[in-house]
């Protein structure tokens with residue numbers, strides 16, 4: 001994707017109900033107006049208080065027995081300017097600081113923080129990673145534990161023994177490599193023999209040693225992505241530059257819901273040494289797959305750990321940790337011939353997320369021992385690497401309970417942090433203008449570019465970003481497929497072989513004919529030639545994977561998505577996030593906007609708010625998140641063509657009418673189909689759903705095929 005990539009976020013209804021304790025009062029209000037159904041259609045939902053006294057709702061006439069909506073978009077609107085104190089500051093442009101999630105600019109190197117030279121060379125070649133980011137610089141030496149050699153970090157206190165760790169760093173700061181590199185480095189070194197002598201640390205381990213490391217992720221897409229990075233790291237050539245030889249036994253793998261369970265079992269039986277999984281499926285295998293060997297487990301990583309703690313995951317997680325504790329209990333270093341002194345003696349647990357705060361306290365009690373807290377932000381490395389408690393560890397369950405009791409007040413408190421270089425804005429818009437405002441914003445993202453007003457684009461080039469004129473360095477046609485892509489395609493193939501799959505709720509769904517790879521579609525004249533994609537939990541898994549892959553690879557496009565795409569997904573060239581609904585949980589805000597401005601790149605994020613949602617800004621402000629206002633009128637100018645001059649009302653009204661006509665026509669068509677023209681039972685009236693799906697449905701239906709799965713009858 002180049003810089004024309006956008007992601008739209010639509011809050012799933014369940015997400016609206018989660019309210020953070022520390023901002024309870026304000027978020028309760030927020031949840032109240034959100035759940036009050038105060039959105040989104042142009043007519044009935046507008047709050048009475050938003051209208052000037054004495055005015056009526058916009059017209060909904062009944063003609064020929066059918067409702068006919070006549071939009072009056074620009075009358076009866078709340079007086080936004082009076083309501084929004086920030087609008088008067090709109091002209092003051094905030095200057096953005098230097099990127100906060102980019103690789104470091106000092107002399108630190110990956111080798112300098114303890115990564116093997118062959119692995120560094122390989123990583124630079126395959127991933128373009130030359131210098132570590134701040135979180136990698138701080139965390140990798142600690143996670144390498146006693147296996148590290150020649151670490152040159154003078155401002156961080158590195159414990160001598162292996163410790164559990166909580167890793168918190170901004171979105172797009174390279175947390176995946178932060179936790180994967182130490183594991184891979186230790187596994188690779190343990191299977192490396194020097195040319196001249198036998199490496200004392202090398203192990204006779206082979207694939208059948210079973211699972212040594214488990215990485216848990218909340219979504220299947222993220223699991224697949226992590227697997228891709230893992231595959232890339234492990235594709236290190238067997239002979240190093242210094243004549244060292246490596247035995248190739250380390251097998252990575254993935255088990256996720258929606259994938260073929262039988263083949264997963266077979267793979268686990270043969271041995272998956274580094275396993276990436278979603279919680280439900282992992283628990284299923286732990287309980288039901290007898291040949292799943294985890295006795296030698298050394299690493300447990302919880303990626304997006306705070307999400308894994310959310311309702312629905314927490315119990316599963318506790319059960320997983322209990323089973324792992326039971327099945328690895330009593331194992332001591334050296335009890336099995338596969339052991340290596342380069343691996344942790346007992347299981348090391350690592351928690352990662354951009355938004356770890358209070359949540360870590362609960363989880364630390366159940367799954368961490370004597371953890372260190374490592375932050376990617378902040379000036380002082382040492383201060384950011386904080387021991388949650390300094391008592392020496394007592395292994396085993398008892399020790400963990402003690403930790404729970406004594407740690408809770410020691411975890412560093414920090415505000416949510418987003419990348420410095422991310423430009424955040426909000427648009428305060430009446431409900432009835434939202435859809436046209438969205439269309440206008442999307443249009444201005446693409447159409448102005450096509451007309452040459454924005455001809456620059458950005459591309460990752462080693463450890464710096466070079467601005468390139470359009471035309472130079474075009475996406476290579478027929479470019480060699482990346483290892484990540486290859487892995488994901490394999491996963492996808494396995495999914496397609498499966499006759500039935502599960503949706504995100506674990507329910508079986510059909511893999512119907514509509515499950516063919518979805519074709520992107522375009523919004524006729526509003527967004528000419530712009531491919532649109534959609535990603536949400538109601539799609540069958542094969543579609544989800546395909547959409548993810550296609551959007552990653554597409555040169556341009558818009559992804560309409562729910563929070564299923566909010567966490568962890570690395571879509572490196574996405575330049576704008578539009579949140580059509582405000583998330584009730586601020587963590588989600590941070591993760592959603594974090595799909596852009598990754599690894600030092602620029603990015604923009606815009607939040608749509610109703611006039612009645614103004615207090616959301618206070619909630620953001622409390623976290624020092626201060627998006628700048630953008631007037632809805634300037635957004636609507638995106639619909640204006642030269643012929644219209646400055647009149648945005650005419651094209652906006654025309655577009656809204658087109659949307660509404662479509663909805664009415666569609667309803668009529670559906671009624672006829674259901675009725676079958678035989679005077680059967682009166683069809684159910686379809687509500688004009690004001691939610692995101694309504695919006696997507698409108699836009700997509702106007703222009704082409706949709707990608708929604710058929711629901712099982």
Ligand SMILES: Nc1ncnc2c1ncn2[C@@H]1O[C@H](COP(=O)(O)OP(=O)(O)OP(=O)(O)O)[C@@H](O)[C@H]1O
Nearest residue numbers: 129131132133171172173174175176354568570599
């Ligand atoms: N040191 C580095 N140099 C260059 N690229 C890097 C480096 N570290 C990571 N990357 C790349 O940066 C991108 C973002 O990394 P990653 O997805 O791990 O971020 P993250 O911190 O986990 O983000 P999120 O919180 O959104 O999950 C990836 O494409 C990754 O390959």
